[in-house]
Amino acid sequence: MSRTIFKNARVLDPSSGLDEKGAVLIEDDRILEAGPNVFVDSVQDDVNVVDCAGKCLAPGLIDMRVETGEPGHDHRETFATASLAAAAGGVTTIVCLPNTDPVVDDPSVLEFVQRRAAAVGMVNIHSYGAATKGLRGEEMAELGLLHMAGAVGFTDAHRAIDNSTLMRRILAYSTMFDSVVIQHPEDPDLVGSGVMNTGETATRLGMTGIPPVAEVIMVERDLRLVETTGARYHASRLSTAAAIRVMRRAKDKGLNVTCDTAPHYFALNEGAVTDYRTFAKVSPPLKSEEDRLAVVAGLADGTIDAIVSDHTPRDPDSKRLTFELAETGTLGLETLLAVTLELVNNRTLPMLDALAPLTCNPAGILGLPGGTLAKGAPADLVIFDPEVAGIVDADNLLSKSKNSIFDGRPIQGRVLKTIRGGRFIYDVNAETTPKAGAGAGARVRHA
Numbered sequence: 528m529s530r531t532i533f534k535n536a537r538v539l540d541p542s543s544g545l546d547e548k549g550a551v552l553i554e555d556d557r558i559l560e561a562g563p564n565v566f567v568d569s570v571q572d573d574v575n576v577v578d579c580a581g582k583c584l585a586p587g588l589i590d591m592r593v594e595t596g597e598p599g600h601d602h603r604e605t606f607a608t609a610s611l612a613a614a615a616g617g618v619t620t621i622v623c624l625p626n627t628d629p630v631v632d633d634p635s636v637l638e639f640v641q642r643r644a645a646a647v648g649m650v651n652i653h654s655y656g657a658a659t660k661g662l663r664g665e666e667m668a669e670l671g672l673l674h675m676a677g678a679v680g681f682t683d684a685h686r687a688i689d690n691s692t693l694m695r696r697i698l699a700y701s702t703m704f705d706s707v708v709i710q711h712p713e714d715p716d717l718v719g720s721g722v723m724n725t726g727e728t729a730t731r732l733g734m735t736g737i738p739p740v741a742e743v744i745m746v747e748r749d750l751r752l753v754e755t756t757g758a759r760y761h762a763s764r765l766s767t768a769a770a771i772r773v774m775r776r777a778k779d780k781g782l783n784v785t786c787d788t789a790p791h792y793f794a795l796n797e798g799a800v801t802d803y804r805t806f807a808k809v810s811p812p813l814k815s816e817e818d819r820l821a822v823v824a825g826l827a828d829g830t831i832d833a834i835v836s837d838h839t840p841r842d843p844d845s846k847r848l849t850f851e852l853a854e855t856g857t858l859g860l861e862t863l864l865a866v867t868l869e870l871v872n873n874r875t876l877p878m879l880d881a882l883a884p885l886t887c888n889p890a891g892i893l894g895l896p897g898g899t900l901a902k903g904a905p906a907d908l909v910i911f912d913p914e915v916a917g918i919v920d921a922d923n924l925l926s927k928s929k930n931s932i933f934d935g936r937p938i939q940g941r942v943l944k945t946i947r948g949g950r951f952i953y954d955v956n957a958e959t960t961p962k963a964g965a966g967a968g969a970r971v972r973h974a
Contacts (some may be wrong), residue, residue, distance in 0.1 A: 529575070529688035530554050531845070531949065532567050533908070536579035540586065541883035542899035544656035555904040556948040561900035579910055582943060586898050586926040587619025588864060591787065592763060592835035594684070596857070596927070597643060598636075599628025604840040608927040609860065610649035614953035615925050616861040617909035618836075618944040620651040620897055622889075626684035632657035632668040634676035642678060647871055649952050651907070653679045655893065658697050658708060664687055667697055675705045679893045680761070682709035683727040685810055685839075685855075687745055689715050705891060707759040707785075710749055712770060713811055717741035722851050724812045727753065728797045734850060735947045736750075737812055743769035750777050753784060761892060763960055764837055766811045768821030775830045785892050787833035787884070790866035791857060793822045799932065805853035806932050809837070823875055826884065834884040835890060837861040840928035857932035861924060865940040867892050868913055872939055878913075906949040915941035 536548040538561055549563035564586050567574045567624065592612065596603035613621050623640065625631030631640060631654055644652030656673030658681040660666045670681055679702060680754045683743030685737050688694045688710060703706050723729050746762050752758045765771055765786050777784050791799075791809060799807040807813060825831040839856030867885060870876040890898030897907045921934035945953035 528555060529949070530559070530567075530573060530575060531575040532565065533577045533579055533584055533910070535581060536584035536899065536910070537581060538562060538584050539878060539882060540900040541879045542586075542887035542901060544879065545900065546879055548581075551900060551908065552611050553668060553747060553949050555558060558900055558902060558904045558906050560902065574733055574920070582910055582912050584908060586886045586900055587909050587947060588617050588885045589620040589889040589898050590618045590836045590838070590860065590863060591622045591833060591893060592624065592789075592840045593621040593860065594624045594840065596840060597627065598639065602927070603842055604927045606643050606647045606652060608925065609838070610647050610652070612705065612838075612858075612860040612925040613650045613944045614705040614947075615942060617864050617911060617945050618650065619907035619909070619945060619947045620653070620895060621790050621924065622679060622893065623652060623654045623858070624682065624684040625655050625657040630657050631655070631678075632660050632662070632673070634672045635672060636746065636831045637676045648864065650947055651897070655680050655682045655709065657681070658683045658688055659693065664690055669695060670697070670700055670706070671704065673708055678706070678935045679895065680707040680709050682763070682858050683711065685711055687711045687713050687715055689745070689747060691752070695752050695756060698752055698756040698760065699888065702758050703757060706761065707736050710745065712742050712745040712749070712762045712765065713740045714744045714911070715739070717744065719795055720725060722808065722812070723800055723934055724797045724814050726797060726815060728800065732800070732803065739769065739818065741820060742767045742811060743773055746770045746773050750782065750784065753777075753782055755758070757783070760784045764789050764792065764835065764948045765825070765831060766792040766814050766822060767818045771821050771830055774809065775813060775825075783824050785832040786830070787824070787835045788822050789835050789837035789859065790833050790863060791837070793819060793826065794866050794869060795819070795932065800850070803850040805848065806849055806857060806866040806930050806934060808853050808855050809857050809932065823870070826870065827876060828879075832884060834863070836860050840926055841930045842928055845931050856930065858924060858926050858928060858930055862919055862931065862933050862938065864909070864911065865938040866933060868940040869938070871913065906946060908946040909942060910944040911940060911942045914939050917940065917941065
């Protein structure tokens with residue numbers, strides 16, 4: 528039995544509203560106490576002491592949307608490199624998309640993912656199951672078997688489930704085991720050959736646009752199906768004012784629905800693609816400034832439940848193409864916390880309100896342990912300094928790929944230590960810290 532006290536910290540627990548100077552005491556891999564009245568006898572030699580020097584201590588982040596390349600595309604990312612990137616960003620739990628090769632539409636593939644993740648043994652790794660076989664949107668996958676094997680939800684990853692009859696069946700069947708269906712909310716017919724948001728910027732650059740209405744049309748259809756099935760539904764990476772308004776109304780009606788967004792949708796707008804910058808080609812595409820502000824407002828009023836990294840590693844050859852031909856996607860694990868802290872620094876959100884979408888909220892949506900400092904919770908923690916400024920440097924990312932949409936962006940916030948299950952998995956000052964890394968942790972250039 529091993530005990531460790533993290534003392535002299537600003538203890539932050541969004542699940543309980545705790546924001547006070549205090550300490551967190553853990554025993555082995557569990558939290559014993561957290562708050563302003565946690566003390567141990569200084570002469571005890573069986574308690575390890577970590578002095579946080581007044582820095583912030585919060586539950587380890589939970590990222591509910593991560594793409595890895597393993598299996599099938601290991602040249603983009605592996606569980607090992609994704610885990611290193613996550614740890615440097617203060618993320619202790621990641622949930623992987625099923626768009627691997629082979630697709631996670633069979634329990635045997637899911638069990639492979641679980642074995643490989645356990646072998647890496649750094650962060651907690653969970654996986655979604657595919658909603659349709661082969662992600663083709665034609666036939667429902669074996670949802671029941673995938674659920675029993677450990678899938679935490681069902682999604683077709685970057686593809687919308689656009690067949691209404693099939694979506695209704697998936698939603699209805701998912702209610703049998705109270706699982707959640709995660710949708711990529713874009714109407715494929717409206718997306719067509721578009722590569723960025725329809726508007727003045729697309730016209731000026733001479734590129735085919737995707738109308739913003741493609742998002743709200745899919746969300747509105749899905750919500751009607753949720754009404755008829757009573758299913759749990761989650762819209763991922765909302766980026767338009769219209770879709771956020773629709774979700775707000777659905778919640779007011781009492782529908783069992785949730786949604787998330789990603790940092791690039793509240794930190795950037797379509798202007799980021801100027802000069803045909805392929806790192807800024809994401810799906811859904813970056814939207815107008817009006818939509819960006821609507822995403823910020825959705826976070827502020829709680830309509831948007833979670834913030835995901837949307838970590839989508841892409842190899843250099845897939846991004847060193849013309850904008851039309853380049854693949855979509857950006858890295859996000861290592862910059863997740865720092866970019867989210869911009870909402871705190873500009874006084875849009877209080878600290879606890881910014882951390883809730885990264886911790887307790889995703890834990891609640893997916894039924895995962897963690898995301899809280901409650902007694903008995905996993906000892907998954909992050910210690911960070913919200914004051915340290917830096918610049919994201921894509922060349923120094925721990926991820927195997929380097930396609931960060933935030934490359935060159937000034938940020939403020941630095942992860943100092945990450946603890947998973949009571950074990951340090953990242954320490955900015957450790958001699959064994961890898962030399963290459965980036966983002967919200969030590970892997971940025973700091974002033």
